[in-house]
Amino acid sequence: MDAARLRDLIPGVLAALVHRGADFASAEDAVQDALIRALQTWQDRPPDDPKGWLITTAWRRFLDLARSDAARQHREVLVAEQPSSGPAVAVDDTLDLYFLCAHPDLTPASAVALTLRAVGGLTTRQIAAAYLVPESTMAQRISRAKRTVGATGLVRPGDLHTVLKVLYLVFNEGYSGELDLAEEAIRLARQLAAATPDEEVAGLLALFLLHHARRPARTRPDGTLIPLAEQDRALWRRDLIAEGVDILQTALARDRLGEYQAQAAIAALHADAQTVGETDWVQIVQWYDELARLTDSPVVRLNRAVAVGEADGPHAGLAALVGLDPALPRYTAAAAHLHELAGETATAADLYARAAAEADNLAERHHLTIRAATLRQRLGDGNPA
Template structure:
C-alpha cells in the first residue's frame, strides 16, 4: 500500500465532505476514522478508486456520527440520504486547509499538530509518537484546536506567513519513531508550492531541501553532533542540492525577496563550498545583512557575527556579538568558538563548559562538553 499517496488524498477528501455540508471538525474526524480503516484493510483488499473509497467511507462515518448525535438530542437528521453516485469533485481544498490549520487563534504547537493530521494525513498516534507525547494528550490538543476554528468559512483569506512558519516548525522537529517529520514537511511544502505562486513558498522549499541534503553528515553513528566544518561532504545529497538551488534561483528571479529565500541563499553558499575555509564568507555576511533588514532577529545577528568572524577574523566576530542579549541561546557557544579561533584557549574552554551547562538538549550539551575537554587538552604542555 502506498501510504504517501493515501496521506496526499486526505485534504481533498476533507474538502469534499465540507462542501457536502459537514463542519470542518466533523469532516476531519470522519476522514481520520476512514484513514485508520484504510490502513487496516487496504493491504489485503486495496480499492480500485482510492479517493472515492475514502470519500464514501468518510461520508458514512460522518452520517453515522450525525445520526447518533441527532438521536441523542431527539431531533431529526438534516441529511438523511447518501449522496447520489457520480464523479468525484476535482476541487483541491489543500490550500484552504493549510490556512485553516495555521489559524492565528491557534498556538504554534496546536497548529503543527492539526496541520500534520488534516493536511498531512497522519494519525493521532503517529503524531504523538513523532513528538514523544502520549496519544491522549495529542488527541486533546487536536480536539481543542478544531473547536477554536469551527465555523471558519472556506473563502476566508489566510496568512501565508503563518502557514510557512508552521511548516518550518514541522521541518525543524526532525524525525523520531515511524514518522520522519523533516521529510513530511518537505512533502507538504511541495504540495503548497504547487497550489500557490508565491516566491517565499519556493524559498522555504529550497531551504528545506538544502538543509535536508546535509542530514546524513550531521550526526555520527553514535548520535554525536558533527559541526559543519568537519562534516563529510561526500555524504551530502547532490540531487537535493541541485534541486534546491534551481528552485531558489527561480524564486530570487521574481525579485520579491523574503526571509526564507535569504536563508536558502546562505544555505546554498555552504553547500556550494568544498570546505568551510573555501566558503564565500563575505557573500554569506551580505546575505545575513539582507536577512536582518527583513527580520531584525537576534538569532540572525548571532549567526551573522559568526560569519563575520570567518570573513574578517574572530576579533571582528566577537565585536559583532557585544550588543546581543547575554541570555540569547547559543551566544556563549558562539563566543567560545570565536575565542578559540582567536587563540584565547583558556577563555574558550571556560565558555564551552558554560555553554554546555545551559544547552537546551542532550546532544548539544554533550557536543559542547567534548569541545571544552578538547580545548583543555590543547592547553596541556606537551611531553
C-alpha cells in the same frame, strides 16, 4: 491504489467536507471511515476519480453521523445530494486545510500537531512518538485544536506566513521516534509548493532540501554532532542540493525576496563549497544583511556575527556581537567559537562549558562539553593553539 496515495488524498477530502459545512472532528471521522471502505473495496481497481469517490462516500457517512445526533439535525439540509461534477480538484482544498490548521487562535505546538494529523494524515500515536509525549497527551492537544478550528471553520484561517512558520517548526523538530519529522516537513512543503506559486513557499522547500542534504554527515555513529566545518562533504546528497538550488534560483528570479529565500541562499552557499576553506563567507554576510533587514531578528544578527568572524576575522565578529543580548540562544556558543578562532583558548574553553550548561538539546550539550574539554586538555598540554 496503495496506502501512500490514499494518504495524499486525505487533505483535499477533509477540506471538501469542511467547505460543505461539516465540523472538523466529525469530518475527520467520516474521512477515516471512507478510507477504510476504499481499502476494503477498491483493491487493485480504484475508481476513475478516487478523490471524488472519497468525498462522496465521506460526505454520506458524515450525514449518517449527523442524522443520529439530534443536535445536528439542521445539517441534513446541506448539500447532501450534491454530486461530484467531474474529477475533484485537489489543490485549492488542500491549501485551505493548511490555512485552517494554522488558525490564529492555536498555539504553535497545537498548529503543528493538527497539521501533521489533518494534512499529513499521521496517526495520533505517530505524532506523540515524534514529540516523545504520551499518546493521551497528544490526543488531548489535537482534540482541543479541532474544537478551536471547529468553532469558526474557515472564517478565520491563518495566513500564509503562519502556515510556513508551522512547517518550519515541524522541520526543526528534527529526527526522533519512529517518525522522521524532517522528511514529513519536506513532503508537506512539496504539497504546498504544488498548490501555490508563492516565492516564499519555494524558498522554504529549498531551505529544507539544502539542510536535509547534509543529514548523512551531521552525526557520528554514536550520535554525537559533527560541526559543519568538520563534516565529510562527500556524504552530502548532491541530488537534494541540485534540486534545492534549482527551486531557489527560480524563486529568486521573480525578485520578491523573503526571509526563507534568504535563508536558503545562505544554505546554498555552504552547499556550494567543496571544502570549508572555499566557503564564500563575504557573500554569506551579505545575505545575512538582507535577512536582518527582512526580519529585524536578533538571532539573525547573532548568526551574522559568526559569519563576520569567518569573513573579516574573529575580532570583527566579536565586535559584531556587541549590543546583542547575551541571553540569546547560542550567544555563548557563538562567543566561544569566535574566541577560539582568535586563539584565546582559555576564554573559549570557559565559554564552551557555560554554553553546554545553557543548551536544552542533549546532543548539542554533549558536543559543547567535549569542545570545552578538548580545549582544556590542550591548555594542560601546553598547546594553546
